[in-house]
Amino acid sequence: MIDNPVQSPAIDVRNLTRRFGDIIAVDQATLAAEQGEIFGLIGPNGAGKSTLIKMLTTLLPPTSGSATVAGFDIVRRPAEVRRRIGYVPQLLSADGSLTGYENMLLSARLYGVPRAERAHRIARALARMGLSEVADHLVRNYSGGMIRRLEIAQSLLHRPKVLFLDEPTIGLDPGARETVWDHVLDLKASFHTTMIVASHHMDEIEEFCDRIALIDHGRVAAVGTAAELKARVGPNATLDDFFIQLVGSKTETEVERGYGEVRRARRAAREHG
Numbered sequence: 001m002i003d004n005p006v007q008s009p010a011i012d013v014r015n016l017t018r019r020f021g022d023i024i025a026v027d028q029a030t031l032a033a034e035q036g037e038i039f040g041l042i043g044p045n046g047a048g049k050s051t052l053i054k055m056l057t058t059l060l061p062p063t064s065g066s067a068t069v070a071g072f073d074i075v076r077r078p079a080e081v082r083r084r085i086g087y088v089p090q091l092l093s094a095d096g097s098l099t100g101y102e103n104m105l106l107s108a109r110l111y112g113v114p115r116a117e118r119a120h121r122i123a124r125a126l127a128r129m130g131l132s133e134v135a136d137h138l139v140r141n142y143s144g145g146m147i148r149r150l151e152i153a154q155s156l157l158h159r160p161k162v163l164f165l166d167e168p169t170i171g172l173d174p175g176a177r178e179t180v181w182d183h184v185l186d187l188k189a190s191f192h193t194t195m196i197v198a199s200h201h202m203d204e205i206e207e208f209c210d211r212i213a214l215i216d217h218g219r220v221a222a223v224g225t226a227a228e229l230k231a232r233v234g235p236n237a238t239l240d241d242f243f244i245q246l247v248g249s250k251t252e253t254e255v256e257r258g259y260g261e262v263r264r265a266r267r268a269a270r271e272h273g
Contacts, residue, residue: 008034008035009032009033009034009035010033010034010035010036010037010069010070010161010162010194011031011032011033011039011056011067011068011069011070011162011194011196012032012067012068013029013030013031013032013052013056013065013066013067014030014065014066014067015028015029015030015064015065015066016028016029016030016052016055016062016064016065016066016067017029017062017063017064017065018048018051018052018055018060018062018063019063024218025048025051025218026048026051026052026055026062026218027048027217027218027219028065028219029048029052029065029215029218029219029220030220031213031220031223033194033196033211034194035161035192035194036188036192036193036194037194037195037210037211038184038188038194038195038197038208038209038210039194039195039196039197039209039210039211039212039213040197040198040199040205040208040209040211040212040213041053041196041197041198041199041212041213041215042198042199042200042202042205042212042213042214042215042239042243043214043215043216043221043247044216044247047215047216047217047218048215048217048218048219049166049198049215050090050166050198051218052215053087053164053166053196053198055067055074056069056074056164056196057069057081057082057085057087057164058074058078058081058082059087061075062074062075069081069084069085069162070084070085070161070162072084083158084160084161084162085160085161085162085163085164086152086155086156086158086160086162086163086164087155087163087164087166088148088151088152088155088163088164088165088166088168089166090166090167090170092147092151093151093154094139094142094147094150094151094154095139096138096139096140097138097139097140098138098139099135099136099137099138099139100126100131100134100135100136100137100139100142100150101122101126101135101136103139103150103154104122104125104126104135104150104153104154104157105118105122107154107155107157108121108122108157111157111158112158113157113158121157122157125153125154125156125157126153128153128156128183128186128187129149129150129152129153129183130149130179130183131146131149131150131153134146143176144171144172144173144176145172145173145175145176145177145179145180148168148169148172148176148180149179149180149183152165152168152180152183152184152187156187159191160193161193161194162193162194162195162196163187163193163194163195163196164195164196165184165195165196165197165198166198167198167199167200168180168184168197168199169181169199169201169204170199170200177201177204181204181207181208184197184208185208197209202238202239202240202243203239205226205239206226206239209226210225211223211224211225212224212225212226212229212239214229214242214243214246214247216246216247221246222242222246226239229242230242232245233245
């Protein structure tokens, strides 16, 4: 019998929990993301966003609960999940000592892209991310925005159904952030890719995400569109107002540029959240 799992919702999370000793990092999280949806995750540092993403990408086993990604259970069928997802982590993943093309080739091998298709897929992905002209340049000479676009291109080589973006624009200036999001939206329009995006930038979460989940102390505190969440505060409320009311304080972000700066920003974000 051919295994043909139900593909909707693209992500289905039910009472997912992760403990580290006595610490509960994710506490009975329940949410669902539909196919083609850009689903945002917001919350203070240490709220559990990255831990949730690591469980959904099979990098971290849950303590209890269940979840399916692209129709496959993250515990029982992790290999099938990994074949269908792309993942761009907080920390810099591109190798600065390699060229953009060499980074892409390494990813193609790791993702199991057939040898005969590698050159074509790499060229197409670099072109889609606007990096064809710098493909032979060392990544250490890329700007922060170029590095992030390269990482997204790497994650798309095997044509994933679901893409996880953990702080995709951390450390980038506003222009680079906008460029990254332009390419993300192009992916959604062209391939109907489902995306889970964790970010502290409320403006981009509000503008680009179809729905949003607020995570606080490991729990899913609220889920809805930006308009629905703001309406819980008042008629003229912003998403920042909603965040502050439920969490109590704003999250600060830094504007940094270049390879070294982006690396340090992402390291700090990982250590604190």
